[in-house]
Amino acid sequence: MATRLRTAQRGQSLVEFALGAILLFTLIFGIIEFGRLIYAYSVVANAAREGARFAAVHPSATWGEVEGEAQALAVGVLVTVAAYDVDSDECTVSVTITHTFTPVTPFAPTVPLSSTARHYLEVRVPGG
Numbered sequence: 001m002a003t004r005l006r007t008a009q010r011g012q013s014l015v016e017f018a019l020g021a022i023l024l025f026t027l028i029f030g031i032i033e034f035g036r037l038i039y040a041y042s043v044v045a046n047a048a049r050e051g052a053r054f055a056a057v058h059p060s061a062t063w064g065e066v067e068g069e070a071q072a073l074a075v076g077v078l079v080t081v082a083a084y085d086v087d088s089d090e091c092t093v094s095v096t097i098t099h100t101f102t103p104v105t106p107f108a109p110t111v112p113l114s115s116t117a118r119h120y121l122e123v124r125v126p127g128g
Helices: 002-057 063-073
Strands: 080-087 092-101 111-120
Touching: 002 063, 002 080, 002 092, 002 111, 063 080, 063 092
Parallel strands: none
Antiparallel strands: 080 092, 092 111
């Protein structure tokens, strides 16, 4: 009778561990994915800032040059320039960078990320 009771308790412990492990692994993978999402957003925001800075320093830069500069600084994340505008009236340049974050874990939706940065044009004053 005592051995039968111990066997039943072992089975109960196994079931409890299985249920607890599912919750634990779900939580761990959720934390990892959230960290990857925050990293991707940080890279997108930094690429937008650096692209706007590059365009402000080089006002005659083409779309491809600005996108190349942004992609060179976006380590581990594929970014694209969605908008690039030089406003000569306000002496500003704005660059919008986009990226679609795809989680590794199944059943998680993709998240579109976008960041816009504005920078004042750097104009050289003759004789200054």
